[in-house]
Amino acid sequence: MLRRVLRKIKERVRDLQLQKAKQHLLIHTVSGHQPLQHVKEGRIHQPLDHFNRHDVSTFPQRFFVNEAYWQHPDGPVFLFIGGEGPIFEFDVLAGHHVDMAEEHGALLLAVEHRFYGDSINPDGLKTENLADLSSQQALADLAVFQQYISQNFNLSHRNTWISFGGSYAGALSAWFRGKFPHLVYGAVASSAPVKAKLDFSAYNNIVGLSLLNKAVGGSEKCLAVVQEAFAALEVALMAGNASQVTVDFGCCQSPKDSDDQIELMQNLADIIMGTVQYNEEGVLLSINELCGLMTNKSAAYEGEMEAYNRLVKLAQIYRSTSEEPCLDISHEKTVKDLMDTSLKSSRRAARQWTYQTCTEFGFYQTCEDATCPFSGMLTLQADTHLCPMLFGIPQHSLPARIAFTNTYYGGDNPHTHRVLYVNGGIDPWQALSVVRERTEDEEEAETIFIEDTAHCADMMTRRVTDRCSLKKAREEIEKHVASWLRTAAQEKMDKSSV
The missing domain is CATH 3.40.50.1820 (Alpha/Beta hydrolase fold, catalytic domain)
Known part of the structure; x- marks a missing residue:
């Protein structure tokens, strides 16, 4: 599955670093350098x-x-x-x-x-x-x-x-x-x-541990509320409430089929993954602020939908800071973007990187492990089906490719x-x-x-x-x-x- 949101967060981190570098240089230039x-x-x-x-x-x-x-x-x-x-x-x-x-x-x-x-x-x-x-x-x-x-x-x-x-x-x-x-x-x-690792479930395990980490503003309650929120969203989707979910999370499309539902889960998980991976870089919330949002006492969030509503709020914050009118959860569009071989934008890297994950590294951040704070819908199968679809690389060949990488480099x-x-x-x-x-x-x-x-x-x-x-x-x-x-x-x- 293309980490669409995580990739955008990464690009924004890079942009922010470039802006800071420019400011830093301007100060130098003023001082004669x-x-x-x-x-x-x-x-x-x-x-x-x-x-x-x-x-x-x-x-x-x-x-x-x-x-x-x-x-x-x-x-x-x-x-x-x-x-x-x-x-x-x-x-x-x-x-x-x-x-x-x-x-x-x-x-x-x-x-x-x-x-x-x-x-x-x-x-x-x-x-x-x-x-x-x-x-x-x-x-x-x-x-x-x-x-x-x-x-x-x-x-x-x-x-x-x-x-x-x-x-x-x-x-x-x-x-x-x-x-x-x-x-x-x-x-x-x-x-x-x-x-190299095919099933990189440890990634989300560490995301969970980081949400627990008091030194950076995490807490047991924070992790519990995140898990509860994803469970509540899964229940809503299973119960056929796709249209309500579309409204709640500001989706561009209704997550009616399972591919789009996985894409929605992935996008929301990405927001939290990006928060942890780039903590305190100033692009998204920090872990401290995210956990504050998920756990602070407030009348607006009382009741059984409390965790779910906090996740809705998190998605709103992400959309407003990234200036996205709606959350794009179309799996079809993801695949279409990945199949595009034109060089329209030199920033495009998703197709190339997906190819390298299929041929050399894996690195699929799955959620099938009990320690994962998100949804069990984020499976290795959902990640690796892109390899044959985009590049004709059979899924069964991936373990051998990854084993070779580790043999080659140690x-x-x-x-x-x-x-x-x-x-x-x-x-x-x-x-x-x-x-x-x-x-x-x-x-x-x-x-x-x-x-x-x-x-x-x-x-x-x-x-x-x-x-x-x-x-x-x-x-x-x-x-x-x-x-x-x-x-x-x-x-x-x-x-x-x-």
């Missing part, structure tokens, strides 16, 4: 298939370079890896990796993932052409890009490369270091789901050296990352766990409102990066003195 002048955009023509020597087709891969802080010629190189969406010039102008680049005199690069943003051929989204969309090809792109930049900027072994990424791109950052250790010296992997026990895994305690994606200090055979894994923060929170530029745990975590990340650069410099001195 003009970092924008140093950013250049470029294209490299990458092979469409790195593993087929007969295929000479290419696609244009977009990247940004910022030389503002670079201590030429021997300063380090900080590579920001793009994930399942477009990159922006602000990816080399703002963020924690940029703060560190300024401190260490690094050359800043951001590179877009193949088949996302502008890095795609006009016919790239046709099913037969999506065969060239994979994480393996994306890593080969990074290796070629590394060589290209090294030639163009006359880089040598004296320039130490460090990669950065968050979420799927965080996994790419870790895997790039794992597969090409001679090209990248160290990697920061924030909220990185390095383990899952959540990857034996990588100089990869720093950073995760937040209320981020549902932590379940697929590396969070423990020691691996099975007592190897040290470099990890930072931030008790009370959400998805990729450490990647943002510092804010006055940041929690203490987040400030501490950033200092820890800075220590790791600084120590890698020191070790690299020491190794180079030792080599040259031989």
Whole structure:
């Protein structure tokens, strides 16, 4: 099932971060810095298939370079890896990796993932052409890009490369270091789901635990009311009250058939999933505000429909903040959107990402487990039926594809050296990352766990409102990066003195 609402929330988080980055830069510009002048955009023509020597087709891969802080010629190189969406010039102008680049005199690069943003051929989204969309090809792109930049900027072994990424791109950052250790010296992997999983029920389990978490404003009552609300909605649908539900939740269509009912459940679950995943990013309510809405005493919400009415209110708040006239719950429209292969908007990423879930990762956030706070209608079957429908990929082939991904990269026990895994305690994606200090055979894994923060929170530029745990975590990340650069410099001195 396409996470339509969750995707919109994610885009709004990205937009808000870009706005904040712009404000941050304006302040810098006023104080005499003009970092924008140093950013250049470029294209490299990458092979469409790195593993087929007969295929000479290419696609244009977009990247940004910022030389503002670079201590030429021997300063380090900080590579920001793009994930399942477009990159922006602000990816080399703002963020924690940029703060560190300024401190260490690094050359800043951001590179877009193949088949996302502008890095795609006009016919790239046709099913037969999506065969060239994979994480393996994306890593080969990074290796070629590394060589290209090294030639163009006359880089040598004296320039130490460090990669950065968050979420799927965080996994790419870790895997790039794992597969090409001679090209990248160290990697920061924030909220990185390095383990592929078909039935990712743990996601909603952690959403439930986060709604319980007192440190971020959760409570037992909050979780109970959310569960009660979804149960009440399910009862209303089963009783044939679709037209009342349509009015209550401001749906664009009446959820008469089961596909549309699942879509409605998914949209409403997405609002809560997005609240937890991006807690305190300022786009939606925070967990604290959501739980306030679900549990505060008020005469307006008395009676047996209390939980249901609070969920109705939550949907209204979502619609008004996202300026959506109605909640779109048409499954048919979802499928039609996913089948659209035109490149009308470079922001479109749903078709590509759905393809990657079908071929490599799974990551289906199901709700069939008793710990899930939402509706049991959100099943693995409902998620995976899109694979054969959109791409002709049979459902029974998914487990083997996902097993291959974990064999290829090592899952959540990857034996990588100089990869720093950073995760937040209320981020549902932590379940697929590396969070423990020691691996099975007592190897040290470099990890930072931030008790009370959400998805990729450490990647943002510092804010006055940041929690203490987040400030501490950033200092820890800075220590790791600084120590890698020191070790690299020491190794180079030792080599040259031989």
